[in-house]
Amino acid sequence: MTEATTPNSQPSTGGENAPGHGHGGSRAALAVGAIGIVFGDIGTSPLYAFRETFAGGSNIAIDQLHVFGVVSLIFWSMVIVVALQYVTILMRADNKGQGGSLALVALLSRHMGKSRWGWLIVLLGVFATSLFYGDSMITPAISVLSAVEGLTVVNHTLDPMVIPIALVLLVILFVLQSRGTAKVGALFAPVMIVWFTTLAALGLNQIVQHPEILHALNPYYAVMFFVTDGFVAFLAMGAVVLAVTGSEALYSDMGHFGRGPMRLSWFGFVMPCLLLNYFGQGAMIASLSPEQAVEVVKSPFFLLASEEYRLPLVILATVATFIASQAVISGAFSITHQAMQLGFMPRLSIRHTSETEAGQIYIPVVNWALMIAVIILVLTFQSSSNLAGAYGIAVTGAVTIDTLLMGVLFVGVWKWKWWYAAPVVIFFLIIDGAYFAANLFKVPDGGWFPLVVGLIAFTLLTTWARGRKLMRERMHETALPIEIFAKSAKNSATRVPGTAIFMASQTAGVPSALLHNIKHNKVLHERVVILTVLIADAPYVDADERCEIHDLGDGFYRAVLHYGFMQETNVPQGLKQMERCGGEFDMMHTSFFLSRQTLLPSDKPGMPIWREKIFAWMLRNAATAMDFFRLPTNRVVELGSQVEI
Incomplete structure (x- = not known):
């Protein structure tokens, strides 16, 4: 019953206070909140990133040249990819305050959707989104496993307990999702502040003892590593x-x-803490003899702490990875909701876990699918080092796609001259493309997993979008103009008291539910409203632009409710604003009529049979419009219809 379109949306101004931000509180308070929610994923990377560079089977000699080279490479990667590309440049590309691949695609589509390359832009964004699902499965598994593995540093006899403990923690994590994060979320920022402070203190302790590691700030060592x-x-x-x-x-x-508070927390706190820890790990390894370094590099993070502090560090790391995993799972819910609203995914049951925060949602199907996938990953790969082979390819793939979309943004939206845009895009493509190419060599060792997940998600998303487009086209071909229907029906059916609202996916024609109702019941209500919900390619639509009403005469009305792709489509709430539609709506005297389509095989199918079967399966298992639009359960009537695609 929804259609992604842009009836009234305007391009983002790109300002910090663009419509839809809804940020309350001071800049500093928001920056602190961002530390707890946003930076968990990148903030737990010190647990395994430095270790995997040397201990991950790459056969790199553990000496000063290579340690300095790796630390320098980490430093400049963080500066170029995170600080420059994302925090400085891409955070300017907000869609009325929202970021991410789908929000960026919606922004680009608004400006270039009708160009001959518009379809490619959409496909790139959908594929980046698809890769995110693979990442959201691997992140909880590798993060929690790497933290719990710290127990073996405290006591090597605990090795058999690592997987059972990690599985218990992960199951608890997913079970807690249905309760929402409002209560425990208040603890996220303090815990993550302690975590980042600990990272900085551990690293700084080693840097003070071995200050020569600061030479790694010079990119010369990264270059010499390659030479x-x-x-x-x-x-x-x-x-x-x-x-x-x-x-x-x-x-x-x-x-x-908002971009301001996030930049403040990144440059002012998170990035320095991370870099201090990486430089500290490098300082510790570089100061050891080759024989000692071989052993220490197997778990350099936990060995930064003295023996009496390692168990508390393991506990803190476990809590931090728990929070990081929570953020990724919430991100999967959010991006699924965006995909539904933009027409790339069927309606799924959504539960709102907060009465005050509209963005806090829980999607049971996504939650349990992620949990099953994470459990399988842990049982299959057994250790965080093995999982590291699967990790990275989804992230670098998404980053490379974002770089391509960034080039379109420069030329198509920001109107840069191509000779300005090309060098910038080529520079980032060389960096991001090199990381992606390096990760392709991980495919046999587990990198195939996120690619398979991404391919499956991409197939499902594009199949649904294509199927819905074909259905709308077929329904439009056979649709009867509402003006003709209203004139012919007013004298051919008995009018009964009350209001009938017929949900329609399009803003033209007569919905099949209305035709079936008059055909079988021979009655029309005093007030007949044909209602369409349209989703804009902007995250928010202002309340004063929500309603669109057309009086067709004889008690017939065509109404449209406009929502952004980040907003909840609560139809009863939206109807309260439609006072011009023949008076207020009394839910006790209002009936909602919905159409449920059944697919029939076509002589000339619009897509391959296997995709038609997938689409039919998705259509059968989609949540009902009653749940999705928050309609009162005792006021809904469903009428079936058949469609050939």
Whole structure:
């Protein structure tokens, strides 16, 4: 019953206070909140990123040249990919305050949707979104596993308990999702502030003892790493990129806090703490003999702490990874909701877990699917080092796609001259493309998993979008103009008291439910409203632009409710604003009529049979419009119809 369109939306001004931000509180308070919610993914990377570069099977010699080279590579990757590309540039590309691949695609489509390359822009954004689902499965598994594995540093006899403890924690994490994060969310920021402060203190302790590690700030060492090792250094990039995983999530979460507070928390606190820890790990390893370094590099993070502090550090790390996983799961809910609203996914049952925060939602199907996938990953890969092979390819794939979309943004929206835009885009494509290419070598070792998940998600999303488009076209072909219907029906049916609202997916023609009702029941209500819900390609539509009403005469009205793709489509609430539609709506005297389509095989199918079967399966299992539009359950009548695609 929804259609992604842009009837009244206007381009974002790009300002910090663009419509729809809804940010309350001071800049500092929002910056603190962002530390707890946004930076968990990238903030837990020190647990495994540096370790995997040396211990991940890349056969890099553990000496000063290579340690300095790796630390330098981590530093400049964080500066270029996270600080420059995402935090500085892409955070300017907000869609009325919202970020992320789908929000960026919606912004680009508003400006270039009718160009010959518009379809490619949409496909790129959908594929980046699809890759996110693979990332959202791997992140909880590798993060929690890497934290719990710290127990083996405290006591090596606890090794058999790592997987059972990790599985219990992960199951608890997913079970808690239905309760919402409002209550525990208040603890996120203090815990993550303690976590980042601990990262900085552990690293600074080693840097003070071995200040020569600061030479790694010079990109010369990163260059010499490649000059010395060539292809081996290139492969090492597949592990180095683990230090910047979560960069795409920063952009996606921009709408929660605004770019100003997020930049403040990143440059003022998070980035310095992360870099101090990476430099500290490098300082510790570089100061050891080759024999000692081989052993320490297997778990450098936990060995930064003295023995008496390692168990508290394991507990703190476990809580931090718990919070990081929570943010990724919430992100999966949010991006699924966006995909539904923009027409790439069927309606799913959504529960709102907060009475005050509209963005806090819970989608049971997504939650349990992620939980099953995470459990399978833990049982299959057994350790965070094995999972590291699967991690990174989804992130680098999404980052590379964002770079391509950034080029379209420069030329198509910001109107840069191509000779200004090209060098910038090429620079970032070389960096991001190199990371993606390095991760392709992980495919046999687990990198296939996020690619398979991404391919499945991409197939489902594009199949649904194509199927819905075909259905709308077929229904439009056979639709009877409402003006003709209203004139012919007013004298051919008995009028009964009350209001009938017929939900329609299009703003033209007569919905099949109305035709079936008059055909079988031979009655019309005193007031007949044909209602369409349209989803704009902007995140929010202002309340004064919500309603659109056309009086067709003889008690017939055509009404449209406009919502943004981040807003809840609560039809009864929206109807309260429609006073010009023949008076107020009394839910006790209003009936909602819905159409439920059944697909029939066509002589000339619009898409391959296997995709038609997938679409039919998705259509059968979609949540009802009654749940999605929050309609009163005792006031809904469903009438079936058949459609050929």
